[in-house]
Amino acid sequence: DAGVTQSPTHLIKTRGQQVTLRCSPKSGHDTVSWYQQALGQGPQFIFQYYEEEERQRGNFPDRFSGHQFPNYSSELNVNALLLGDSALYLCASSQSQKEYEQYFGPGTRLTVT
């Protein structure tokens, strides 16, 4: 049973560019959440998707957007990249009935130069 997978593993972008990160949830999971984790910090909640709708959003600007597909996979898009967007981006999936039990993917390390 595959766990949560994310692609790409690493990414280097230039300020002002746009990036799309991808996530496939664990089998049987229908809810996907995205987090940003800076070095030495805990994960910061970006948003959560359920039934292809953004259900909740953290304190992130509109440059951060997402999408969930009918197969529950999800994308995170970040526009107009800033140097401060450099971080590890984590995707976590869960069952809607057990939302508190989140399974995290290995993350995508984004570096903005």
Next chain:
Amino acid sequence: GQSLEQPSEVTAVEGAIVQINCTYQTSGFYGLSWYQQHDGGAPTFLSYNALDGLEETGRFSSFLSRSDSYGYLLLQELQMKDSASYFCAPSGTYKYIFGTGTRLKVLA
């Protein structure tokens, strides 16, 4: 408002017992989760408390007091592999809040 407090670092020896405390403030509190994260790895779910009291899962136990907005993670029979960061994550109206976590160092 929202706030979360955990000790930044705890050190203990192999075989010992360690308690990591967590105090929180969040709107619409549902419950308290605990996650472990090794350096370079992703967080892994350890436990969840929705009700007051102690939940035991093997060597790990987690406690919650809703009236005190307080919880703790208890790790028994510490092993070297337990060296990691531990996050409490209260869930509520604003979904999941992770603080900076507690870095546990287990010494031989």
